[in-house]
Every structure is written in structure tokens, then in C-alpha cells.
Amino acid sequence: MSRIIRPRLEPGQSIDATDLNTRFTDYSQSGALDLANHAAGSVDLPQIRTENLITIDSARIKLGTGVYDHSVVESVPSAASSPATLYEVGGGTTRLVFGGSGWTIGTGEILRVYWDTSAEPVISGRPYTGNTNSGLLAIDDGSSGQFELNDCLACWVIHLEMDTTSAGLTNWVPVPGQGNYQSGSPAFENTSNMAAQSIVPAWLEYSAQGNAVNGATDARTQKDLHWGGVSGAYWLNPTGSTTIYGLRIVAHGIYHAGFNAANNRLDLVTHVGAASQKMQLTCGQLTAIHQRMG
Amino acid sequence: MDPRTFGWSTRVGYEKYRPNPANKFEPFQTLGPIDSLFVYEQLVGGRRYTILFESAGTLYLFHEVGGVGEKYAVQTGRTIPAPGEAASQYTAIADAVLVTNGRDTPVVIRPWPLPGTTHMAGALTLGVTRPLGFASQAPSPDLLGVQTISSVAAAAPASADNVTGDSVTLWWPAEAGAISDPGSYGLGFADGAAEAKGQEFRYRVSYLMENGSESPLSDEVSVQWEIVNGSAGFRYCVAMRLPIGPDGVVARRIYRTQNVAVDSPTYSDTDCYLIDIVRNNTEDLWFDAARSTAVGSLAPSDLASVPMPSPRAGTAAVYQDCLFLDGGPSDPHTLYFSTPGLPDQFGGADFIRLSAPGGAVVRLFAHYRVLVVLRENGVDVVSGDFTSGFSATTVTSQVACRSPHTVDQVPGLGVVFLAQDGVYALQGGFDGGSEMQVLRLSEPIKRTLRRLTPDCAARAVGRYSPMDRAYHCYIPVDGNDRPNLGLVFHTEKEGWSTRTGFPVGSLDRLYNGELVFGHNTGTEAGADSESGLFILSQRRTMGGRIEGDAYVENGPPTSILKTAWLDLGDAQIQKRVQYATLWTMTTGSVDVDAYAYKDFQRVGIASRSYLAQPPDSANLPVYDSAIIGTNEWEDTQLVPLRIAVAQQSCAWFALEVSTTDDLLFVGWEVEYRMPPTSTIAGKRG
């Protein structure tokens, strides 16, 4: 609404109906009240409450077994063949479901997703030995020989997937910027496709105390990795409007670091696959917030 | 008063604060008399203000957003002032308002941020209200014992079987090479080889408020332990439970001595030093790992902060950045002041005793470069500053201000207030050779002021209105226990007018200069009675009433002007007044009733009514009869209304004009004959 600019009434001016009506109509201009009408500090919380000025949607679910202590766990087996089967954390019951019309993330909006859980990688023995693909290193043993030590750059992957097809939630794909580790022989993903994943170390061994001297070692200590927290985050500001009907978290492994001419990547390692090589998960949270960018 | 002509105008009245008739008296429809009122301007430019008012012992916060006005009860159970007692006084300090009434503990209201209405009930107790100052020193921390590790190799570690409860073993290695930061933490000695070594540390705790005020320090408590002979390599840390502070506390400070055990080289230094600040008021378990000598600044002296010295303060003011309070009814001749910038912290020696004859302190008011102390029997001023000291000087002992709510600053006049015998103005200052004077403004209305109900003077209210350029003062008269007569001093004219029928119980000024008042009766007069907040405006209505289920405005007030008695030169000679000419602005076809009075008689002689229209030209167009399209907008003209006076001779003459319509009256003159007749001699006895 523009300012009301109207000359004052002057004595001697005719009491004119049109003039009077125009003055009163000044207050009902066609434009809505706008910038020109508001004093400083005139918009307060009650004026914008419930108008979704910042947050449009939000959702949260307990992820996994539903029990925070370790009395109930779910197991993710390590892959014995390529590609790994994607195991959905929670088995299909703990996914974020956005309902019939889903959440439409516009170009001026952002979707932020956070997840966490508790994970315990379980390994028995040293099944990764004897194969450089799973991190075998030959280290100087200090007596002109080599000593086998693992570089422990092996991990489980937990990543975020979405369904943009329908509320039936039958067509899951990784979120933009994330790969699903299903292609390649053996399966792999480049590090440039790891926007929405967390990783959990698969095993741990190190040079024993008192044995590492001047870059050489001749003994190792292997340690069990016990329960540890793992968390991840993802955000998306799409370049085109995207409708998402649901989000889920999947876990799979075991992968190892690799480098192939141009790309760093994580490659699937299958020779450690067996029922005794697994990752156990309990409970965590999966949260999504859909907000405006500004 | 009309600003253009300085004439007497009848355009007065009052309307509801929320003008929409559909609101009726909401949200005030259940309130009785509103005893006190304060408009707290929180942001510059009038962007946000809150109205605090008190009624029936409950302090309310009125906040209007988006046209919805809600009142929130911020504190209940307050003392309801007796008819002869002044109601609560409000002082703005930093971002809060201090409310004092001489009976209840001074309370600090912080009206922002204000949570949404859904959270109001709970949130009002969180952070919006808190008492002023600290009621007492902080409690001492609860120290846990230190259980040392035995020196015997392979000895069993301390466990539940061999250690008493309430102790901990917190240790930090002292040897380099053990961990990344050896020796950085831990108190006392690390090496007991050759002989046992003792340690003793004493602790004190204080609370901190958000504004930086610190509470009186707690008493000292101490903890001791001994490094066993033969053990080495560890220093120990002390654990304790910290006290949780009252509302308003945001942090705790912990002070500690150095090692004062006999074995220690610092055993003679028993001073406490700052160790740490816990920046919350929630955590209670805390441990001290600072090395014995890793102490900070010296703790403040015990005199730096004492428990709130005036728990029943009645009045407050901020002067030279210190909060001044009176001592309350039990200590009426003392003024206490806080540390500059810290309104909740009072030093043990920070007070001024005023001289006894002046009476109790009624109101503190910072003005010009002094703090004016209005007392029951005099006026003192306090000057100086915190560093060089404050001192009190008596200005006058003859003025008895008993009405703290009538004090205000009026441009050109200084501090104006109602005293027992009139309305006074305190002018001038003490700097640069100027004088401070007390001037009585109410000479012309002496007789009216004598009607003041003497014991209820404390309920009088007064405020200067920049919109009217007048000082309004509403006083209880004729035995009434609440204000029922308004006295208005027009600063441009330096004259007075009175108002009746305005139910002003409490008064304050809004950002735009209009005066807002709280009703003095409310629902005491019955359900659906006029109650709540009103504005003194130019709407010519006297409020409104509920009729049926609708709000209906009342009619306009009757305005009466009576001139001074004229003796026209000599009171002993009889005059024949033939015409009185009223100079008025042509305000329309309004009825002007005129009465002629002679010789101080009570009843006047009425003359016919006159129209406030030009007498010898066409009537100016008026509303409801002007024809749109034919008539023109007019400007008022000054016209003489010549009124015939049908009176015989008189020695003294006065004229009274009365109307309920719009009238602007600028001046008057009389036309008279003076035949040489003297006043008759007195009657025989």
C-alpha cells in the first residue's frame, strides 16, 4: 500500500462528497499493506507464528532396534559376494515416512537429515590377512625382513536413501551425491559420491608397545572394537524441485580404501565375508528437517 | 486548552484504551480499582512498550500485539494498599522494572522476551520475575573428602570397603612421560617420599546475576589430606557440590586459598582467590584441578556485597548509575545505594543517613544533576558520585510531600509535586552558582486544594502530558478515598482548570504523549462496570457503559467556566454591568448558557442561550445540517458574543458560562455604567 498523500482541507474549500469519500477510500487501496506502512519493529513473533517462516516440515524416528542398551541388537553380515546386500537398519519398520504427498523440497529450500546409532563391528581372528585388498601392509621388521601389519582402513558403510517415486516406498535410491555401492566388480564407490554416509571401522590392530622403532616393527596387537557411537549428516538444496516420500538408512560392508588412477574410492572386500564377521547395531535416531534457505 | 489561541476549550473526555466497542472492557472486565500503573518503554521509537499495573494485590503485565490485548498476572499476593497508603512505585533499571511498595520485597520484572501465550503460565515464573538483590550470602559449598592412594606396592585401591562415603580419589600424574600433559593439574604436593606432606585448601562460593552483581561470599569451608610417606607421582583434585542459586542467578564463582597446610610454603596466605566461574545455575558437582598456585584475582572483601539491606523499600531511583533505595517503613531515614552498574549488589558501607527532622522518605527522583529526596516534612537532595562519595543537603524543611505518585518533570517548571499545602515546583540546581528554589504553583486554587482528603493524599496521582502541555493531578477530595478531582495546570497559560467525573486511579504517559489511566473503581461498583485502562483524549465522552450486552458511550462532559470576580476599579462604588462580551471561536450552533453573578452570591441570573456563531453574519455550516456539495469547509472565527446582563447594580461581577457542546472561549470583557452610587452601609446589628 502506498503512502497516503492527500493535501489538507482548507477553509473555503467546498464540503465535497467526492473529496470526502476519496479521503476515506485512501485507507482501502488495492495493494496490501506493504513495506511503506510498517514502522521499525512492527513484526513480532505473534505475527509470524505458525506461518512456517523457517521450518516447513520436520520428522523424527527412533532408528534400529528401539532399545538403547545392548540387550536387543540387529546384525548386518559382511558381504561374501559382490555387490553387498543393502541391509535396512530397523528392518523396514524404522524409516521416515512423509505421507501421501511427501515433502517437496523447492529450490529455495533445504532438507537437513541427521542420524546416529550405536555400532559394534565384530571380527573373529584375522580373516583379512594375506590379501592386500583388505589392507595388508609389509612393514620393515628391523632385521631386513618384512612384517605383516594391517592398515585398518577397512570400514562398514551406513548411508541414506530416499524414495522420490511414490508413497508406496518401494523404489529406494541413494540421495543425490551418494552412491549405492552396487556397480563395479568388485563393487565400489568413488569418494566424490559419499555425501550421505557414515563409516565404522571394521577391525583394529597396531604395532605392539615397545616394538615400533625407527619405522620398523615386529609384533602386533589386535584389539576388539566394542560399541561406539556413529553419527552422520546430510543436507540438500536441490537445483530443481524434488518430492521425497520417505527416507531410510541402510548398512553394508566391508569396504577398504583404494585408489584407481584418478579417484580415491572404497572397494568391497569379500574374502572376509562370513557369518562371524558382522556389525551389530542397536538404537539411534533419524531426524529430518525441511526448511527455507532464507 | 487550545494551543493556537490559548483559549479555554471543552474538548475533553476519556475513552477506552482499546477503542473498539466490540471489545467492551476486555481484558479488564474483572478488575477492581487499578492502584498503580507504569508504562515501560522498552525500545526506542515506541516500537515496544509494556504496561504494568496492579489491582487487588496482583501485578499484571499488559502487552498488546496484533490488536490482541492480553493481561498476564505476573505476581499475586502483593499487599493491597490501604486508602491512606501510596500504591506501588516503578523504577526502570537496565532492561527491567523494579516494583517497590514499602511492604513486599522489591521485585524486578523483566517483561522481555515474553513467551507465547501457550507457554505463559509456566514461563512467567521463569526469568520474568525475581526479587531484587540477594537475600543472604551464598551457602558454602559441600566439599567431598580426598582419599589418597596408598604408597604400598600392590596395595588394594581405594574401594567402597575401605573408604568412607563422601570422598573421592581424583588424581593426575605428576611425572613427565606418563601422559601428554603431565603435571598440569592437581593440588598440593606430588611427592611424599621421605616425609608425609599435608595440604589444606579453603573454599568460598558466590552467585552472579546476569547484570554482573555478585552475592555476598559464602562462609569458608576447608578440606585436608596428606600424601602418605613413600608415595609419589600423583596430585589430587578436590570435588564438591556447589549450591544452586535463586532465580536470576546465572553463574557461580568459586574462590580458593593456596595451600595453607603447615608444610606448604604458602601456609600464611589465607586470602581467597578466584579459581573458576561455573557459567550456569544448574550443575552441582564440580571438581577443582587447578594447581595450588594457579589462582586468579583476589576475592572481593566481605563489605563489597551484603544481603539486600532494604527488603521493604518503598521507593527507588537510579542516580549516577547506582540504584538508590529508601530503607522502608522500619528504616525511613536511610538511603541505600548499590554499586555502580550492579543494581543487585549493595556494599556494606553504602548508605546515607538523612537528618531526622525531614521525616520519612516518600519519593526518590533523579533530576538535573542531583537526586531529589522528597520527604514527609521536607525536600533534600543527594549529590556526588560513588567514587568520591554521596552527600545529602536539605533544600527546604517546610514542604511536606505526601503524594509520591504526583511527582513529574514539567518543562519550564522543574520537578512538580503535590504537597500537603499545594502543588509545588522545585527549580534550579546547585551547580554554577544557581539556586534551588521551591515555588508554589497552586496559589490560584488554594480553596479547591483545601478539599483534599488529608489522610488519602498518598493516593493522588499526577503526570505531565506533552500532548496537552499541561500537568494533570488527580486528588481525592471531600472525604473520598480515591482521586475524584482533577487539577490541570496549563503551562502555556500558567493557569489551572479542574476536572470532575474522571475516574483516575493511577496515571502514566504513553510514548506519543497521551495520558493513560487506570480506573479507580472498576468492578467494585458491580459487574459490567467501567474498568481497566483509559486514555484522556479529545473524544468528548465520559467513557462508556454496558447496556444490554453492548458497549455504549457516555455523553460529553459539562464544561463550566467562571470568571474571576471583577470589582472594576473600586469595590465600594456600585456598577451597572449591561453587557458581557464573550470572545469565542465559532465552534458551531452550540448552546452557550451564561449566568451573571453579583457580589459573591451563590446563585446567578441566567440569560438566554446563545449560539457560538457569528452574531452579525450568516451561520457557519455545521455537521448534520451542512449540505455536501453546497457548503464549504470553514475556519473558525473569533467572534464576540454580546450577552445582555439583566442585573441591577453590583459591587463585584462575575460571569459563568456552561455548555456540554464544543466551545472555545478566548476572552471576555464587560460593558458597564458607573453612576456615582456607593455601596450601601452595613446592616444594623
Added chain:
Amino acid sequence: MKYWTNHQARTNQTTEADQLNAELRSSQSAITTLDRTQTPQQAYSNTNMVTNAVRQVWASGGQPAGTQGPLWGSGTTRGEQENIRATAADTLATQFRAVTYQEYSGGWRTAHTQTLTGFQGGQLHIEWAGLAAIFPAFQQTDNNNHPPNQKRMRLRISVAGVVMAERLGTAKSMDSFRIFGSGLYPQGDLTVEYEWRFTPAGQDDAIVFTGAPAAGKHLMQAHVFGCKVLAIARYR
């Protein structure tokens, strides 16, 4: 600011221009300066409020447009630190091409710089989430009374040269991390730097692969990858 009655027209009152002007004037003033007591509740949303009035968000990513992921940077090294990268020839095929002790001697490195264009001054909240890899084997040593040589990937966010948040960081061999912080910052196109710092070589660290056929290749010591950053400014 709202006003109350300045002039009330009544029957038989002169049609005085000034009086009506007085009432119209205060109404005009009130409607040009609506304050919060006058503006209606729940009437304002993003359709009638200017962009970035309340908050502003800067997120990394959008490269390439096809994948629209949030990883910083572009190309095949999206999301990775490129400050220290061994040469391709020196990298084992079963490790990342990343930080080696032949190339890295310690100190903070800025992995990514983000400019907050148009920041109006106010509260700033910044998040950095990513993945880290650490070669953990040589944290126990032998020389010199066995001091430990903890391997940690320290992380730091600096805004306009001032540290906003710093973490001792992750120590697991493969881990995800998230570091975030907030503070009040002045107006300007502020530069945010995302920095990492790894433990420098100790006296006993192994730094080369000695077995055939890749003898002499440099051992990877650490890497930071899969990184995305988000900055949120809150003005009101």
C-alpha cells in the same frame, strides 16, 4: 503507533477544516507507521517478507548439477582435502591418495574456504560433516621411554580469521565426524575456513611399504573426505 481521538465530529459543531484535518492526520500517521500492536497476528509469511529477512543459509555443493550433492568442491576430488596428496605414483592401490609423512610435517591446513556473501551481521551457526581415515598402527612407540604418539585428526572452523570451534577430533581408523559452532559476527562477506591438522610424524612411524611389488610406495597416514559444509545466519 496508534492514536486515540483527536477530534470528534458532533451535531451542530462547525464544519471546521482544521478539526477534520487533525483526526485524518493522526490516522494517516498511524497507518504509515503500523506498530506491533496494530499489525494483525499470523498475517506474515515468506510470501510477503523479503528473502533473508529472518535467516540466510549457505550450503556447499550443487556440483555437478546432475548429482546435486552437497560435497564441497568439484570434479573427482569433491569433498576431499587436497592440501596434502601424495603423487599418484607413490600411492598404493589399496590406500587413498592422501596425507603421507613425506609430504606433511604438521600444522593447520585449510581444506576449504567458503565466503558468506551478503551476511548481514548476527548469529552464525556453522556445521561441517565428513569422513576421516587415520593409519593407527604406530601410536605406541619404543624410543625414549615409550611416549605415546596419539594420532588424531584435529578439526577447526575459523570465521574471519577467528576460531569458532575446534575439536580434538577423531582417532578411529575410519570414522565420521561432525564439528559445529556458533557465534555473533559483524556484517560483511565473511570468509569461513575449514581446517584440519593431523599428528605429525613421530620418531618411530613407518612411512614406506617395503614388500614387493610396490616396495617404496609411501604409506598413507590420514585423509579427510566426504565433506560438506553448511552455514546458517539468524538475523531475527
